Amino acid sequence: MDAALTDRSAPGGWLARRLLQMVPLVFGITIVLFAVIQAAPGGPEGALLESGRFIDPQVIEAYRHRLGVDRPVPVQYVRWLTAAVRGDLGISFSTTRPVTAMIVERLPATLELMATAFGFAAIVALGLGIFSAVRQYSAFDYLTTGLSFAGIAMPVFWFALILQLVFAVRLGWLPVAGTGTVGDTSLLDHLRHLILPAFVLSVRYIAGWSRYLRSSLLATLRADYIRTARAKGLPERRVIVHALRNALIPVISIMALNLADLFSGAVITETIFAWPGIGRLFIQAMFSRDYPLLMGILLMGSVMVIIFNLIADLVYGALDPRIRHD
Amino acid sequence: MRSVHSRRLERPRDPSNRAAATLGVSVLTAAIALLAACAAPDAGGRAADGGTGGDGGGRKILRIAYEREIDVLNAFTSQNLADIMFSIVEGLITTDEHNTYVPVLATLIPTANNGLIAHNADGTIDMTWPLHENVRWHDGQPFTSRDVCFTWKFVVSPNSQTYNRDQYLGIVDCLMPDEHTVVFRWNGTYAYYAGLFEAILPEHILGGRTTEEIVNYTPYNRGPEMVGTGPFRFAEWKPGEYIRVVRNEQYWRGPEYPQIDEIVWSFIPDTNTRLNAMKAAGFHYARLLPTQVQEVARVEGYETHLISSNTFMHFDVSANTERARVLFGGANVRRALFHAIDRDAIARQLMQGTVEVANTPINPSSPYHDAGVIASTFDPQRATRLLEAAGWTVGSDGIRSRAGVRFSFTMLNRAGTQDRIAIAQVIQAQLKAIGVEATFETLESAAWTQRWRSGQWEAMVSAWFLSADPSLTSLYLCDGPNNMTGFCDPDLDRVMLASDRELDFAKRKPLLDQVQERLADDAFSLPIYYNVVPEMVSTRVGGYRGNGTNFGSFWNLWEWTLR
Numbered sequence: 014m015d016a017a018l019t020d021r022s023a024p025g026g027w028l029a030r031r032l033l034q035m036v037p038l039v040f041g042i043t044i045v046l047f048a049v050i051q052a053a054p055g056g057p058e059g060a061l062l063e064s065g066r067f068i069d070p071q072v073i074e075a076y077r078h079r080l081g082v083d084r085p086v087p088v089q090y091v092r093w094l095t096a097a098v099r100g101d102l103g104i105s106f107s108t109t110r111p112v113t114a115m116i117v118e119r120l121p122a123t124l125e126l127m128a129t130a131f132g133f134a135a136i137v138a139l140g141l142g143i144f145s146a147v148r149q150y151s152a153f154d155y156l157t158t159g160l161s162f163a164g165i166a167m168p169v170f171w172f173a174l175i176l177q178l179v180f181a182v183r184l185g186w187l188p189v190a191g192t193g194t195v196g197d198t199s200l201l202d203h204l205r206h207l208i209l210p211a212f213v214l215s216v217r218y219i220a221g222w223s224r225y226l227r228s229s230l231l232a233t234l235r236a237d238y239i240r241t242a243r244a245k246g247l248p249e250r251r252v253i254v255h256a257l258r259n260a261l262i263p264v265i266s267i268m269a270l271n272l273a274d275l276f277s278g279a280v281i282t283e284t285i286f287a288w289p290g291i292g293r294l295f296i297q298a299m300f301s302r303d304y305p306l307l308m309g310i311l312l313m314g315s316v317m318v319i320i321f322n323l324i325a326d327l328v329y330g331a332l333d334p335r336i337r338h339d
Numbered sequence: 340m341r342s343v344h345s346r347r348l349e350r351p352r353d354p355s356n357r358a359a360a361t362l363g364v365s366v367l368t369a370a371i372a373l374l375a376a377c378a379a380p381d382a383g384g385r386a387a388d389g390g391t392g393g394d395g396g397g398r399k400i401l402r403i404a405y406e407r408e409i410d411v412l413n414a415f416t417s418q419n420l421a422d423i424m425f426s427i428v429e430g431l432i433t434t435d436e437h438n439t440y441v442p443v444l445a446t447l448i449p450t451a452n453n454g455l456i457a458h459n460a461d462g463t464i465d466m467t468w469p470l471h472e473n474v475r476w477h478d479g480q481p482f483t484s485r486d487v488c489f490t491w492k493f494v495v496s497p498n499s500q501t502y503n504r505d506q507y508l509g510i511v512d513c514l515m516p517d518e519h520t521v522v523f524r525w526n527g528t529y530a531y532y533a534g535l536f537e538a539i540l541p542e543h544i545l546g547g548r549t550t551e552e553i554v555n556y557t558p559y560n561r562g563p564e565m566v567g568t569g570p571f572r573f574a575e576w577k578p579g580e581y582i583r584v585v586r587n588e589q590y591w592r593g594p595e596y597p598q599i600d601e602i603v604w605s606f607i608p609d610t611n612t613r614l615n616a617m618k619a620a621g622f623h624y625a626r627l628l629p630t631q632v633q634e635v636a637r638v639e640g641y642e643t644h645l646i647s648s649n650t651f652m653h654f655d656v657s658a659n660t661e662r663a664r665v666l667f668g669g670a671n672v673r674r675a676l677f678h679a680i681d682r683d684a685i686a687r688q689l690m691q692g693t694v695e696v697a698n699t700p701i702n703p704s705s706p707y708h709d710a711g712v713i714a715s716t717f718d719p720q721r722a723t724r725l726l727e728a729a730g731w732t733v734g735s736d737g738i739r740s741r742a743g744v745r746f747s748f749t750m751l752n753r754a755g756t757q758d759r760i761a762i763a764q765v766i767q768a769q770l771k772a773i774g775v776e777a778t779f780e781t782l783e784s785a786a787w788t789q790r791w792r793s794g795q796w797e798a799m800v801s802a803w804f805l806s807a808d809p810s811l812t813s814l815y816l817c818d819g820p821n822n823m824t825g826f827c828d829p830d831l832d833r834v835m836l837a838s839d840r841e842l843d844f845a846k847r848k849p850l851l852d853q854v855q856e857r858l859a860d861d862a863f864s865l866p867i868y869y870n871v872v873p874e875m876v877s878t879r880v881g882g883y884r885g886n887g888t889n890f891g892s893f894w895n896l897w898e899w900t901l902r
Contacts, residue, residue: 053783053785053786054782054783054785054786054789054790055783055784055785055786055787055788055789056785056789058788059784059785059788059789068502068503068820068821069501069502069503069504069505069506069820070820071497071504071505072499072500072501072502072504072505075497075498075500076500079498079500079551079554104555107410107418108410108411108560108561109411109554109555109557109560110557110561115578118578119578119579122579174611174612174615177611177612177615178615181615181616181619182615182618182619185619188619188621189612189615189616189619189621190605190607190609190612190615190616191580191581191605191607192580195400195402195581195583195603195605196400284608284609285609285611285612286612287580287605287606287607287608287609287612288579289577289578289579289580290579293579293608294579297408300784300785301410301418301785302785
């Protein structure tokens with residue numbers, strides 16, 4: 014009891030503990046990531062061979078030696094870790110460029126795409142969730158329920174290609190792929206390129222979040238304190254606003270966890286729409302067994318998941334006064 | 340009581356509830372309207388226009404939907420078949436649309452007939468390459484024989500990572516009689532000599548650096564110091580998006596070349612997106628899949644060219660494992676398997692008639708192709724007879740066996756290669772019809788490559804990419820560095836090695852004919868078809884001459900036009 018009181022009076026202590034816990038956690042993650050990446054069969058020389066050209070075997074050996082992948086895995090890991098703690102994530106095998114620079118270069122595109130999708134999804138999901146809950150079992154509710162299930166179940170690549178066919182090929186309203194027309198630096202051109210990939214990405218979030226919000230709001234509207242509010246004669250609009258704040262708590266927690274996606278990108282969407290983000294970089298790194306680049310991207314993604322978990326906990330506590338971090 | 344409240348909430352009648360619901364819809368509508376506001380009608384041309392050309396303030400901009408982002412622009416250290424860089428850099432030679440080497444920075448290719456090949460008393464051979472005199476690098480520095488010899492030194496250094504470095508090792512010295520003549524001194528005769536030096540490195544940029552430093556030198560690999568002698572200068576590389584090159588105003592072929600102001604290679608890795616991008620008329624050129632050809636046949640403003648590639652698809656059986664030797668050890672058994680495979684059906688039906696059945700590894704466009712060779716005929720009855728004669732009899736499960744060994748093997752597939760897997764499925768079904776079982780093991784690309792190189796597999800459908808030189812030694816020599824099947828025919832070795840040493844076409848051709856006939860007779864690798872690369876090109880593009888070699892169709896960009 015005393016300890017709990019102490020924690021309540023000193024939330025900074027809880028935060029410091031959580032931050033300290035992150036250090037061994039990240040260290041453990043790097044070991045697992047490195048081991049899993051190295052355990053995958055094949056090596057970076059695969060890219061050299063994939064073209065189908067005749068390759069001098071000595072070139073393959075020289076290539077492996079230069080990259081250091083002919084050394085024992087623990088030695089490779091220690092070398093990588095020693096550099097990483099100094100902020101050096103190594104040199105990409107395929108492009109011979111610093112991994113950090115490559116990630117930093119791709120991050121803005123991913124952040125922009127994901128943030129747009131998030132923002133749009135949040136607005137739409139809020140509208141759909143509220144409306145569906147307030148009009149439960151109405152035609153609109155059934156329609157949004159059906160569309161939500163379709164949104165969750167629909168393969169992203171298929172949906173993306175269909176949108177391309179309709180809006181780019183048939184109607185000619187939007188471009189097929191890319192971030193902009195080369196030579197056209199206008200904001201409008203860029204926004205037009207952003208619409209389809211952002212919409213495709215947002216559909217999954219809209220479908221999920223609107224369902225969460227609908228369920229949460231329905232449960233909240235049945236709570237005793239809402240009944241009390243109504244009995245006191247509070248106008249229905251204020252009752253709903255009142256309920257919404259509590260109903261949003263679990264939804265916002267889920268959204269906060271999803272925020273980690275902002276940094277890890279969307280592999281399929283970015284590939285289909287030729288969007289130069291982290292997701293596409295990850296796929297390239299994976300197929301070419303570019304170990305330093307893979308480690309860099311995965312490490313960043315892992316750290317972001319941990320950080321946004323922490324943020325989710327903080328948000329949860331801020332929104333719900335019943336929750337205390339002890 | 341609770342249920343009463345629930346029903347009311349479920350079907351609200353209070354006007355204020357409707358107001359809240361309206362609020363939700365309003366938010367939704369506003370969001371969609373905001374998004375839709377940005378969707379203005381496309382200013383670009385539609386499909387009938389054949390792409391958006393000449394749309395950069397009067398500049399002629401060629402837009403290419405390219406299938407991948409390359410790694411580096413150094414043609415010798417790139418792991419990709421990087422045809423992009425041949426717009427910027429040039430070599431002593433290139434290949435034309437007839438699979439023939441043609442000089443670029445050299446004025447002539449040395450041959451036995453033009454007097455540029457001299458045999459020395461010590462057994463070495465001097466090959467003299469005269470160079471064009473008015474060539475300058477993009478930064479204005481003159482191109483000389485020093486650059487050529489510098490390139491040779493780089494390629495043969497142990498860490499250069501040049502994929503065909505071994506082919507350069509026969510050159511023992513590089514001599515520079517003057518600035519515009521280079522002489523390669525070879526330690527013997529190598530018929531592939533004409534296909535080397537497909538690019539030249541700038542000595543004034545990369546000289547004074549170690550091999551390692553050159554390999555990792557980013558300013559040249561992808562940056563401002565990337566200079567060549569080609570028709571276009573490097574301008575910009577936007578990571579993940581595109582590479583842009585602009586007209587070289589000082590191009591050595593004359594002020595009228597090139598005839599295009601700018602080229603943009605946009606990286607569009609997804610094949611369906613690439614197709615959609617072409618249909619939306621956003622680009623002038625794209626490579627497609629053979630299975631997409633029919634879909635684009637009626638797109639106005641474009642022509643689809645089926646470029647026969649030097650890549651040939653083949654079905655291999657292995658001699659590397661004990662089980663594979665038991666199953667495939669007899670030539671008649673291998674022939675039986677090949678007789679069961681209907682290659683014509685694969686070409687006509689599976690590949691929709693876009694490809695040509697292959698009978699030898701050498702492409703029909705090559706003057707060394709032997710049209711008289713038939714690798715195998717579709718004859719299941721003969722296949723059955725051959726298997727019966729070899730003692731493989733059908734068991735109760737419908738699969739043949741001999742001395743307790745079932746005729747069952749595993750085909751190693753590479754994930755993501757739909758064409759190869761589809762072929763493997765056809766072969767699987769056709770072999771089953773003669774009582775032979777083929778099962779599949781599918782591995783992701785890098786894992787597949789590792790297994791393939793290790794020799795631990797029994798059968799597979801695979802593809803090789805040959806250069807314009809027809810040498811097959813690397814592939815089929817008993818200890819050839821790329822002999823993955825493990826089969827060995829010493830007689831074949833002798834003929835192949837002799838063909839590699841013969842510079843005279845009239846003498847080399849019969850030797851290579853023998854090689855192709857013997858390969859068909861040995862029957863350890865069944866050519867299936869020559870790969871076709873469908874290239875969708877805007878009708879506004881002129882000068883296009885499709886090329887199936889590693890130089891690709893951009894080999895003559897200097898003469899392309901854009902109407």
